[in-house]
Amino acid sequence: MSEVNALKTLRETTLAHLAQSDYEKILKAVEVGGIESLTGTASMIVKSAVLKHRYTMNKAAGNSQPLADALKILLADNVSVYSRAHGYHWNVEGQDFTEYHILFGEIYDDLQDSIDPLGESIRKLGDYSPYRLQDFVTMRTIQDLPVPPNDPISMARDLLVGIDALLAGFNKTAAVATQLNEQGVLNFLVGRVEMLQKWKWQLTASLQADELETNL
Numbered sequence: 001m002s003e004v005n006a007l008k009t010l011r012e013t014t015l016a017h018l019a020q021s022d023y024e025k026i027l028k029a030v031e032v033g034g035i036e037s038l039t040g041t042a043s044m045i046v047k048s049a050v051l052k053h054r055y056t057m058n059k060a061a062g063n064s065q066p067l068a069d070a071l072k073i074l075l076a077d078n079v080s081v082y083s084r085a086h087g088y089h090w091n092v093e094g095q096d097f098t099e100y101h102i103l104f105g106e107i108y109d110d111l112q113d114s115i116d117p118l119g120e121s122i123r124k125l126g127d128y129s130p131y132r133l134q135d136f137v138t139m140r141t142i143q144d145l146p147v148p149p150n151d152p153i154s155m156a157r158d159l160l161v162g163i164d165a166l167l168a169g170f171n172k173t174a175a176v177a178t179q180l181n182e183q184g185v186l187n188f189l190v191g192r193v194e195m196l197q198k199w200k201w202q203l204t205a206s207l208q209a210d211e212l213e214t215n216l
Contacts, residue, residue, distance in 0.1 A: 004031055007046070014049045067180050068127035070173040075118040075130065076140035077169050081162040082111035084144070088155040100152035103206065107159070107199050114192055121185050142166065153207060160203045167196040 007015070007027055015023060026046055085108035092100050119129035130139060142165045148154035170193050177186040 010049055015046060018046075064125045064180055064182060065127070067173070067176045067182055067185065068122050068125040070176050071118060071122045071125070071185070072127075072130055073139055073141060074166075074169050074173050075115065075122070076136040076138075077142045077166055078111060078114055078118060079136050080140045080142050080144070081159075081166050082108055082115065084162055085111060085159055088159060091150050092152050092155055093150045094152050096152045099206070100156060103202060104155070104159070107163075110195055110199070114195075117188055121188060124184070125182070141169070156203050156207050160200065160207070163196055163199050163203065167193065167200060170196060 004027065007023075007030060018026075085104050089101060089104035089108055092104060094100075119131070122129040130136060142162055145158055145161070148158050170189055174186055174189040174193065177183075177189055
């Protein structure tokens with residue numbers, strides 16, 4: 001297991017301060033449950049050291065860095081579309097207010113729930129996750145469009161554009177995870193693709209129904 005090897009490598013340097021008994025307990029825990037099984041303040045320091053070591057080794061070998069970089073962009077794009085959906089949830093108006101207020105709320109809830117797994121996926125690859133708003137603005141590929149009128153159809157159309165772009169990003173990143181045989185990350189990405197397809201379907205169906213009603 002690479003995490004165990006990292007602990008052994010770091011024993012004489014970063015982890016030299018640990019008592020032998022504490023080191024052996026941590027080593028045993030990692031052998032059984034992996035680095036994610038560690039808990040407690042002292043263990044978090046060890047966990048951070050192992051992740052940093054993994055990042056250094058991966059970067060030197062050119063292993064998972066392309067996936068970590070793709071996930072960073074995906075995280076920034078996800079935050080961007082989440083913010084758009086949340087804003088539309090607040091500001092939507094019109095006779096279909098209730099329907100779209102609920103739909104936009106369900107979408108932003110789902111996008112918000114995916115932020116933490118995205119950030120943790122980057123950390124599991126040994127890299128550091130961006131978190132500052134200025135970083136997200138710089139890294140994102142999905143740009144904000146001019147704010148549409150606050151009617152549901154205009155907002156739904158604009159949000160559909162963002163969902164489509166985000167869906168393309170998740171599919172592209174899933175291809176990178178497949179190439180690098182990062183199965184855990186791939187499983188998460190596939191689940192996100194399925195949810196985004198659901199939101200695309202619901203937005204498209206809602207728009208078609210409202211446009212048909214408008215033309216009657």
